[in-house]
Amino acid sequence: MIKAHIKRYSRTISDLERLLSQGADERIFLNNEGLTKYGTPLVRNSYLNRGSCTCSAARDGDVVLINNLLRSHKDSTDWIKLRRSLENELKIELGWDERHDFDLFFAPSGTDLVYYPLIFSQLLFPEKMIQNLITCIEEIGSGARLSSLGRFYANYNQFGESVAKGSDIIPDQKIQAHFFKARSEFGNIHNHADSIRKIVHEHPEDSIIINLVYGSKSGIEDDLGMIDEINENNVQWVVDICQFRHSREIFHDLISKGAMVMITGSKFYESSPFSGAMLVPKEISRKLLQVADFNSISGYSCIFSMYDVPQSLMKKVPFADRVNRSALLRWACALSSMRAFNQLDKIEVEEKTIHWRNKVLGLLEASDAMELMPHQELADNSIVSFRVFKDNQYLNQEELCSLYFSIIRGGYGNECEFDYVTIGQPVNYGEKAFLRLAIGAKTIRQFVVQDEAEFATDEKIISILEQKIAELETGRTCRASAY
Incomplete structure (x- = not known):
């Protein structure tokens, strides 16, 4: 148990920060310090991002883009046009073509995406019980345990309205969830293929949704070969690639197999x-278009806007005519980053990513305070996971929580070329937990453009980690905000 010694203060929150804190649930609401529940702001310039989680901030280029869009989009018609433009641009970046035809369904967050397969089952198989299988449950969004049951996972929706967290969105929807842990108590990665096959075999009359993860918080990749092997008409396949660390070819392959991709x-x-x-x-969208009555999913009007679904379905869904400006601005920033990254040479990207990974692995292996998690070779090259060791024992979830908040508070400008650094939030497995270091598109692009070879900045980050571990006080209650 730990007590985090954190100095609290208030500051003026800008109009841009307030705008970016809207259009989703309370996880991005700002406190008096202008920080989300992750302990990070929504706008920040001088910082390094080494997190594989949702804790990034809008930087200089993002702020310029957002301000330009705000100046040029005056009314709802402008924002609706922007939504259509972003949809088309995203399809291009994802490699859409006639052979790999798909529609885009938007959501205020990745956790909300879990609702869509439930909606599809309700519309296409209204009388059937739903068996919802979710792998890597501790390494995806914490709200997935509720959303996978068709329940409100938060206290607020994208419209800023309060909802009853934990209650059923559609009271009579019959859903049984099956959660599969990513790791054993020793940190080894599970393979749940046999358990999944068993459930499919036992429920031939039910509507089955199988949610695989291809790139979890620590980079775990489920066996996608199951999609070819389990070829049953009552199964919907969903692949969570919310980390979004994979090539267009992966999307093409999954779409061609009829799988949905998050x-x-x-x-x-x-x-x-x-x-x-x-x-x-597209085949799933065509089936949805054939459904005459969408009133059975009216409960989801508390979650989605009509502009979240493809244009062909907008007039059929019982969702509100409300445009989420904040979400569109966030997608515009993501697309800008995506376009810049996709212009990079793939070989150079792979080389820099592997060089960074090898550097960080070496630094962690040489540390007396940190230890690599098992099966690093099975994880994505842009993520490294590790445990922390102090006073002859590993730090648990609560202790890592305190360490995490002490690291992201910043104040490194006097000794480093950056003021702040973010890292991956603690992930628990059983009673144990670990931290992560990861690089994203903007960081990799910087490595390639600057032809980075030494990765001296990451040496400084590891040094900061070791210093904060040494300063950590154990034995008392963690007072930092829960994330």
Whole structure:
């Protein structure tokens, strides 16, 4: 148990920060310090991002882009046009073509995307019980435990309205959730293929949704081969690629197999939180268009806007005619980052990413206070996960919580070329937990443009981590904000 010694203060929050704190749930509401529950602001310039989670801030280029859009978009018609433009641009960046045809369904966050397969099941198989299978449950958004059951996972929706967290969105929707942990108590990565096959075999009359993760918070990648192996008509496949650290070829392959794909713009592409979208194969959209009555999903009008769904479905869904300006601005920033990243040479990107990873692995292996998690070779190259060791024991979730907040408070400008650094928030498995260091699109682009070879900045980050671990006081209650 730890007590975090954090000096509290208030500051003036700008109109831009207030705007970016809207259009999603309370996770991005700002306190008197102008910080979200993650302990980070929504606008910041002099900082380094080494987190694989949603804690990025809008920087100089993002602020210029946002201000230009605010000046040029005056009324709802302008924002609706921007929404259509962003949808088309995102499809281009994702490699849409006639052979890999899909529609985009938007959501205020990645956690809200979990609702879409439930909606599709309600519309296409209204009489069937839903079996909802979710892998890597501790390494995806914490709200997924509730959203996967068709319940409100937060206290507020994207419209700023309060909702009853934990209550059913559609009271009579029959959903049974099956949660699979990513790691064992020793940190080893699980393979749940046999358990998934067993559930599919046991429920031939039900509507089954199988949610796989391809790139979790620590970079875990489920076996996508199951999609080819389990070829049942009552199964919907959903692949969570919300970390968004993969190539267009992965999306093409999954779409061609009829799988839906979840993405966000606020993790790898480092837009401020939140922004979610789901790639839905055109064949599923065609089936939805054939449904005459959409009133059975009216409860989801508390979650989605009509502008979250493809234009072909806008007049069919019982959702509000309300444009989420904040979400559109966040997607505009993500797309700007995506375009710049996609212009880079793929070989150079891979080389710099591997060089960074090897550098960080070496630094962590040489540390007396940090220890690499098992199965690093099975994780994405842009994420490194590690445990922290102090006073002859590993730090637990609460202790890592305090360490995390002490690190992101910043104040490094006198000794470093940056004032702040963000890292991946603690992830628990059983009673144990670990931290993460990760690089996103903007960081990798900087490595490539500057032809980075030494990664001296990451040496400084590891040094900061070791210093903060040494300063950490154990044995008392953590007073830092929960994340």
